[in-house]
Every structure is written in C-alpha cells, then in structure tokens.
Amino acid sequence: MTGLRYVYAVCRPFDAPLQAQLTGVADDPPRLLPHGDLVAVVSHVPEADFSEEALRAHLENLDWLTATARAHQQVVDALTVVTTPLPLRLATVFRDDSGVRQMLEEREAAFRRTLDRLNGRVEWGVKVFVETERTEQAGSEPAQPAPKPASGRDYLRQRRRQSRTNEDLWSRAEEFASGLHTALAGRADDARLHAPQNPRLSGAAGRNVLNAAYLVSRDTSEEFVEMVDRTKDDAPGIRVELTGPWAAYSFAGDETGRGEADEERHGESGGESGEEKTGEES
Template sequence: MNRPAAPAAVPAGRQSTPTTLTCVFAVTRTPPPADVLTAAHGYDEGGPLRLVAAGPLWLVAQDVPAASFDAASLGERLNRPEELERCARAHHRGVAAAARPGPVVPLPMATLYLGDLNAVRAVSDREAELCALLDRLRGRTEWAVKVHAAEASASGAAGSAAEEAPAGGRAYLSRVSARRRTRSEAQERALAAAHEADRELRRYAVAATRHRPQSEQLTGRSTPQLLNAAYLVDDAGREEFAGALARLTAGRIGTGIEITASGPWIPYSFARLDQEWDGTADPEGAAPQHEGRP
C-alpha cells in the first residue's frame, strides 16, 4: 500500500528552537490536508498546527513557547479552572483537526517534547501498538452515558423525613429506622437500574468502560451520579445503539433513574495503549507531561 501523501510534512530530524517545545495532539496514519490544519488552531500562544512524519505514522503538532509550557508554568495554569478549560478546548481542537480524515490516537493534554526528534522517537518505539490501535478504532465512535438518581426520588425521601415532628420513645426510633431503610432500598433499586442500563447498552457496543462517577459539584445536580460510562460503537451499528438509548431514556428500565447521553465523539476513552477496553478508565486522564509517551 502506498503511503498517503501529506502536505507540509516536517522532516523527522527537525528540532524546535530552544525557546519552544513540540506539543503533540494526536497520532494518525491519515494526515489531515493542509486546509484543515490551516483552518484549525491549537493553543492561542503557539504556532500553526503542522505535521511531523514518523515512519508510517504522522503527528499533528504545534510549536508552543517554553516559557508558558514548562513544568512550573503549566502546573500553575492548570490549577486555575478557567485556564484548565482553555487548555482542554485547545487540545480538543488539535485532536479534532487530526481526526477529520480518519482514526486518531489522542495523546494526553499538553504532551510536550523538547523537539520533533524526541517526539518521533517516542512514537516510533510504540509504532506496532499504535498501528494496531488505529485499526481497532477505525469506523468507530464514542458515546457518553451518565445515569443519575431521579430528582423526584431524592426529594420524596427528604420530604418524608420532614413530614412528622420528632416524638419520643420507640415509635420515633422506629419511624427514623423505617425512613433510613426506605432511602437505602430506593438507592439500591436505582443503582441496580443503572447497572441494568449499562448491561443493555453493552449489547450494542464493541467495548465499554466506566469512569469514576462525578461529584455533585461537577454535575450541578443534587442527586448522585450512579454511572459514568463510555461505549465504543461501530458506525454501522449506530442506529441500533441509538435505539437502545431511546428505549432506556423513555423509562423502559424502570423508575428512580435519569439517563443522559451524548455523542458521537472521538473515542478518547478507548485510545490508550495501556488500557483494557472492558476495564475501568481513569476519568481524570493522564497528567500533563514533558517528554511524554503516547
């Protein structure tokens, strides 16, 4: 097979100047055309997106100023919520540009190298694994599904606790115990329903992984998140997966839970070389790094 032609490829031996670092967004075998790279942009303070050749693979990269992306500066920036969001959006723009023509392996946010040669060496060391992973991701997208306990159930349990004024003796203790038991049983039913929804969706997915449930501060909801999952779905099976989602959100599984879903997305949750697809993924992702590895 002939290697796909790519515009403006940078020779592998090229080194960034001492004042810049090479930031790599993603690895691909189908490099995006020049107009896609020109229209997209990564970090505002960096240069244009560009391609770096690495054997049969291509890196979508950007030169970024070392003064703003060294370990101390980057760590300080990512500790500020607004800067973290800005960096995450910049990273996604670079990955999205790389993914326009075909599958990609996104690297962790702010994966930085001292120069192109170091980046190419890191990718070349895992070339066979990256090529195999790209083959597995071809023609597949990610869907995110979150299950929360229903607001009505939570408010009902809280309301029942306030219905009766405290009273003395065994009757009061009995009512308190009954309310606790009722809440516990409701939580168990909701959790069982969330697990049943997960099992149903896995029937229509190539792979699935569970992230750590998000806190109520992150979700902005007053009820707990019972399931935070991602599903890898074949493009050819997208309608069947969407149909299963529709049945679940319509309440087929039962009461006590609320299901929200979004997609299709670039399969971030399934693009890690060290990950078992049916295992548990770290919701925080890999830490930003210098001289990172794919």
C-alpha cells in the same frame, strides 16, 4: 513560529481538511507532521509556558489547566470528525519536529496496533443518576407534603419511611444501571466502567450509579444512541445521560491521560493533575 512542539494525537494519513480557523493550545493552528504511515498532529507552543519547569507550575493552576485541556480537546474533536485519532496525554511536548518523529518511530508498533483496534470507532459515554428529589413522584399527581409530625416518635417514623423509600429507589437504580450496562456492552466493541461521579465536583444533580464508556463503530452509532434513548423513561426517579461521540480516550491504553476534558466526560476529580505531566521531551 518558533517554540516547542505540542502533540495532540497520532493518526493514519487522511485527506479531508480540518475545519477552517481551527486553533489549538496557545492559539496556534494545528498541522500534520507525517512520518512513514503515521501522522502526528502538532502545533507550536512557547517554551516559557511549556518547558518542564514551567509545566510543573502551570499544572497546579486549575484555570490554566482547564483552558489548555479545552484547546487540546477542540483539536481532538476536529480530528474525530475526519479520522480516527489516538489522543496523547495532555501537555505532551517535544523540542522540535525531529523529536516528534523519533517518538513516532520508537512507538510505531504500539501506535499501529492501537489505531487498528480503534479504526472506525468512537466513544460514547453513558451515566445513570438517581434523582432523590423525585422519589415521591412515582405517579402523575404531585407528591403531597408529609404531615407535620405530632411527636418525636412520628418524626422518627417519617424519617425511617423516607430512608426506606430512598434505599428502594437506589436499589432499583443499581439494578437498572447493571441491566443497561450489560445491554449496551453487548452492542459495543468494548466497554469501560469509570468511578462514580462526585456531585460536589461535577455539580450534577442526583447520585451517580453508572459512569461508563463504550467503544462503538461509527456505522452502528445511530442504533446505539437509539438504544440508550429508549431507556430514558423506563424508570421514574432515574436519569440517563448520553454524551459523545468522542475520540476513544477510554480505550487508547497508556497513550492518553485523564485530562480536564476527559474528566468532564467521566466526572472524575480534577485533583490528579500530576498524572497529566509528561513534560518536555527532547
């Protein structure tokens, strides 16, 4: 198949096969392109869709961007099962195999350093939400509806009381999230704090007070997950969500960009697609 070369990730050579029937962007199966002691994971993509000019238009199309990012993520997820990949930016393309090899050669030292740092590690995501609709449900009994205000003064008093209750819950949630992050960061090799999730974009219920990523050894991941699970019922009205294991997107430095799949993990806005545009390289 002719076309441009789409690069998903760089990794060290590995022997385990990728899952059968795996396809990537443009429904083309990924293949391994070795160069020295590095391997680029690539597939063919049509120039009509991935030339620099075509990409400029496509990256403004949310449906196209989402489908491409999910196909990209599918390959990276498959790699994460068998090795430690260093994901590259969404829509990193080259004219041919020689262009990919040249890129590997020029960035060899940086790739090696990052792969050594990430070796044997995965990323786990943890979010903490305040569930404001459960503010009144601190006990086992269902909350009773507030009595109908008899006057404007009663109405304002009820509003102030509810506001204070919500503020107390948010304060407790922020304290809980801070303590949880400190504890989890102490068990991880590295940690990153991301911007709080915008509920209008994510559709997630509640107010996000912690949106963090943790770099954790595969060997200790089970203990890390159990540590998160033990906190989930510690605070009424507060929800803890755990996602992963992922490739270490948050810890790959400048080699990776924030694509749609990464935004789904961290809840960031999809309106920054211009950052993903690497375009065609020769």
